[in-house]
Amino acid sequence: MDIQDKDLQSIQEVRILVKKAKKAQKEFANFSTQLIDEIVKQLSIAAMAEAENLGKLAVEETGFGIWQDKMTKNIVASQKLYEHIKDMKTIGIISEDKDRKIVEIGTPVGVIAALIPSTNPTSTVIYKTLIALKSGNAIIFSPHPSALKCILKTVKVLKEAAVRMGAPEGLISCISIPTMEGTNELMKHEDVSMILATGGTAMVKAAYSSGTPALGVGPGNVPAYIERSADVKKAVSKILASKTFDNGTVCASEQAIVTEKCISDYVKNELRKQGGYFLTGEEIDKVVRIMETPNGGMNPRIVGKSAKDIAAMAGITIPEGTKVLICEEKGVGKEYPFSKEKLTQLLAFYTVEDWTEGCELCYKLLENGGMGHTLAIHSNNEEVIRQFALKKPVSRLLVNTPSTQGAIGLSTGLTPALTLGCGAVGGSATSDNVGPEHLINIRRMAYEVDDLGITPKENKIIDKLDIDAICKMVIEELKNVKK
Structure with missing residues (x-):
């Protein structure tokens, strides 16, 4: 039966959920840190047990990505994240500086509104739940409508595990009637203390303009620079491993390869050997027609699809085993489609004279929709690596590692996270991989150290x-x- 006045029912549901969450959070804030830590541990275990099922459910419902990779992301969001945060001090006395006579006390922010995308639905729910509860907060999810079923299932798994451990009802909840009106009500509700926004640019802007403190992330248009001293075979292998991971749905996946003229042919040949297919002539036109909407945006039909799927949609023939479709792009901007973010198995390819020109081109690519996010470099020249790190407006410079896996903390020592801050340059309130430490207020108790005479x-x-x-x-x- 169709729901009548769906928007009004969604708004009412949000008000009820916020009321319950506020009450639950007040009770939860009085739990001992030992009990909170044990609850977080049990949530991690419960999510791990369902990692495969939730990965399959997400692909089945959304049509995006590869279930095995979604399972891996679920594991990162549960087990790997838990190992990273389990000993973190977030509530109560978290540090004491005896020399400066300052004691820092962590306090929860309260009720958190969490916006969830369709590209990484189950893993983002797991991740946000663990960091929210580790910092003593309640959390309410606003799901993307096209991923509602898998998001509700993930919330159910986590909620039941928390309640079994004695957590109050309402601490973890989700809107079951998702509408724009309901999401706006959630973001603007006076009893919601913070918004964690992961999704498209419009969603993040709405979160920041809601009047409620927000942590949001911008889009990624990640360049991967292969410098002449790089191990080209390894660099190509890592780039393809990243770009094919969950069919490119992670915003930190590579969008363009930039390399130097002196090794360009070597890089191209290696790409072909490892499953890259360079589009030519009419093939490029056919792919462009299905990769963009009339207004120049990314066509949602290609998101999370394989190279084989895209070729079929475009009506072109590609070799069996092709992993990524590549276009040698001539410029950067709206008139150059492959220079934009492509959350699928499509890559741009650029050739430059040297690393200084490569540095400038990478900057232009970042300006074209990836400021503050991520850049990958493959090089054995530490001086060039440092120059990139000093000059590029990114929050993560990943060295000799797959960008997707590196950015989310799977192949690097970065905080395991699925909300990757882009800093002020990218329109974000933080440049960090968001963790529990971003979801607390810190009260500082300061003793006199100088009576000023x-x-x-x-x-x-x-x-x-x-x-x-x-x-x-x-x-x-x-x-x-x-x-």
């Missing part, structure tokens, strides 16, 4: 609010310090 007699001056006398006293004290 104030004597009991001079305290009488303060009591009389004699501002001129105080200023003179401070000036004299500063003179004595200089002497």
